[in-house]
Amino acid sequence: MSLVGRDKTSSMGPLPRQAWLLVLHDLRQELREREIVSTTVFFTLVVLVMFGLSFASLGTALHPLIAPGLLWLCVMFVGSMTLTRIFDREREADTLRALLVAPVERLAIYLAKATVTLLVLLACMALLVPGLVVLFPGASALATNPSTTIALVVLGCLGYVAVGTLFAAGLATGSGKHVLLAVVLYPVTSPVLLFALVATRALLEHHPRVMTYLGQMAAVDVLLLVLGAWLFEPVLVGVGRARVP
Amino acid sequence: MNAVLPLELRRVTHWFGSHRVLRDVDLHVESGEIVALMGANGAGKTTLINVVLGLISPQRGERCLAGAPAGELSRVHRAAIGWVAHSPQLYPRLDARENLELFVRLRAAAGARSAPIDEVLVRMGLTHEHDQPVATFSRGMLQRLALARALCSVPELLVLDEPFTALDREGRQQLSRILNDERTRGAGILLATHDAEVASMLADRVLRLHGGSIVAQVSRSELTGTHDEGFRARVMELWTN
Numbered sequence: 001m002s003l004v005g006r007d008k009t010s011s012m013g014p015l016p017r018q019a020w021l022l023v024l025h026d027l028r029q030e031l032r033e034r035e036i037v038s039t040t041v042f043f044t045l046v047v048l049v050m051f052g053l054s055f056a057s058l059g060t061a062l063h064p065l066i067a068p069g070l071l072w073l074c075v076m077f078v079g080s081m082t083l084t085r086i087f088d089r090e091r092e093a094d095t096l097r098a099l100l101v102a103p104v105e106r107l108a109i110y111l112a113k114a115t116v117t118l119l120v121l122l123a124c125m126a127l128l129v130p131g132l133v134v135l136f137p138g139a140s141a142l143a144t145n146p147s148t149t150i151a152l153v154v155l156g157c158l159g160y161v162a163v164g165t166l167f168a169a170g171l172a173t174g175s176g177k178h179v180l181l182a183v184v185l186y187p188v189t190s191p192v193l194l195f196a197l198v199a200t201r202a203l204l205e206h207h208p209r210v211m212t213y214l215g216q217m218a219a220v221d222v223l224l225l226v227l228g229a230w231l232f233e234p235v236l237v238g239v240g241r242a243r244v245p
Numbered sequence: 246m247n248a249v250l251p252l253e254l255r256r257v258t259h260w261f262g263s264h265r266v267l268r269d270v271d272l273h274v275e276s277g278e279i280v281a282l283m284g285a286n287g288a289g290k291t292t293l294i295n296v297v298l299g300l301i302s303p304q305r306g307e308r309c310l311a312g313a314p315a316g317e318l319s320r321v322h323r324a325a326i327g328w329v330a331h332s333p334q335l336y337p338r339l340d341a342r343e344n345l346e347l348f349v350r351l352r353a354a355a356g357a358r359s360a361p362i363d364e365v366l367v368r369m370g371l372t373h374e375h376d377q378p379v380a381t382f383s384r385g386m387l388q389r390l391a392l393a394r395a396l397c398s399v400p401e402l403l404v405l406d407e408p409f410t411a412l413d414r415e416g417r418q419q420l421s422r423i424l425n426d427e428r429t430r431g432a433g434i435l436l437a438t439h440d441a442e443v444a445s446m447l448a449d450r451v452l453r454l455h456g457g458s459i460v461a462q463v464s465r466s467e468l469t470g471t472h473d474e475g476f477r478a479r480v481m482e483l484w485t486n
Contacts, residue, residue: 014320017354025336025347032338098334098394101298102348103324103355237300 015105022104022112027119029089036085036120040078044124045131047074052135063138064204071153071200072193074128075121075160080185082120083164086113087172096172100237110232114165121157129153141204148203148210155217156196162224163189170235195220248325249310249402250276250433257296257306266292267303268457272435274402279424279434281448283441283484289457290437291331294406297435298328324357327400331407333387337380341371341390344379349397359397369393370419384411392420396427403427403434409443421447445480453483461486 012020030036051070058066090096099109133143142149167184199213254272258265266289274280284290295301296308299318308315310322318326335344342362349359366372369389374382382390388411395403403424409417424434424447438444444451452462463479 014355018351021347021350021354028343029336029338093337094330094332094334095336097300097330098328098348099351100300101323101326101328102351103320103357104351105320105355 015108015111018105018108019111019115022099022108023115026086026089026112026116030116036082037123039085040081040120040124041127043081044074044078044128047077048128048131048135052131056135060136060138063136064141064201067132067136067139067142067204068197068200071125071128071132072156072197074124075157075196076186076189076193078124079117079121079157079160079164079189082117083113083161083168083185086116087168091172096236106233106236107229109236110165110169110229113169114161114228117161117165118157121161122154125153125157139204141206145203148214151214152196152199152203152217155214155221156193156199159192159196159217159221159224160189162221162228163192166228166231166235169232173236192220192224247276247311247401248321250274251309251312252297252402252433252435253307253309254293254296254303255307255309257293257303257308259292259296259301259303259305261292266457267296269306270454270457270459272297272452272459274433274435276401276431276433277428278449279428279436279447281444281451282435282437282454283439283444283451283480284437284454285439288454290454291406292457293454294404294435294437297402297404298326299323320355320357324352324355324398325401327395327398327403329388329391329395329403329405329408331410333391335379335387335390335394338378340376340378341366341382341393342375344390345394345397348394352398357398360399362397365393365396368396368423385413385416388412389416389419392423396423400427400432403432405434406437407439408436409438409440417443441480441484444484445477448480451480451483 047070051066055062055066087096090099100106129142129149132139164185167188171184195213195217199210199217201207202210202213252272252274254270257267257270257272259267270289270293272280272293282290282293292301296303299315299322302316310318315322336347339347345362345365349362352359363372366375369392371386371389371393374386379387379390388408392408395405408420412420424436428434436444436448449466450462450464452459454460461483463476463483465476
């Protein structure tokens, strides 16, 4: 399929157009390779089955305690796998530097990588959440409050990718440092995921402050996105600006 | 009006940690000239190119584009630069046309015009391979496609890092022709190489970089009236000393 002649973005400004083109580009590569989706979906199903076998027989009263941990643990690992692979693709052929030399907004690269990671996470959550509801009846509030569940999952994943994309990009620009991603990513994304964990438990326990938690998560997401967007360029191209000895 | 030329680096110095990789480097590239940067591995050629491209901001010294200091390279600056790196920097799962289209469309989104892809493919002799996945390309074809991407931007400044590597005799002749055409068009060309033959054949000026410093240079115009062989001999002398 040719990109030329399918430009539906000409009414947008340069930043959203470039971000959109890069999202399509990453999705096209993924469609040909199916590496990220197959790995992460398979991982999600394995986690679901293993946790189901281990904990489903526990009383339904315990399910609201188990399900949130399972949900956000899965987000953490799937997110890490996706971010590693997305930036490894650019590293392997050194194409990230080609993008940096081209007249491409750095922010467009950030938005595109974050969007693709978010899409992969949401695809996995589309399997995981119904699976949780089936295996853990005590977590049925996820099904009975679909709009709240969707908002919760989207906000939690968004916060994760806002921070994760920044660090994955920083490590992708150095050579041989991508193995550090998981080491760095888990601690820095933990606060966001803990926030999401508390909100999920509140949803499952029908806590009246669920909507307040969601509002707070949205505020944290905005903050993290602004921070990620602001720091992305220095992280990506600021390597050479080391201190003069 | 030019966006990046003349390119001028003034007393550029850069460290990686405590290791000084560039030391008081002065560099000047005008429209319609080819400047060859020669040096052994580790001489600082790639770092200097990264400074030119804006991938590194020098810790000391100044980078001037089109007569004005340029701390960072703007989108307008980058739109006027074509780059061929030592590695081809192409997406292996896309075909040749898709690789070019991605960058042409990204340029279009930034308001920068590009040459028609078909024309560039013809010019680089890649018309028959345009729908082949890049992963199946030979090293020489990758190099030609990387150059095609640079030419799509109709660059004011063309920066090439060891572009003759992996090219066969025909490919080298074709690349030489293209570089001469680009010079005639008015592009400024910065060419990093450790091939003295290439430098003497194409360049208007040859600089030798050693230990991060420009230690010698020779200009074709200094030798007005002498035969090309005189320039070649000077370049060889520069390289071997």
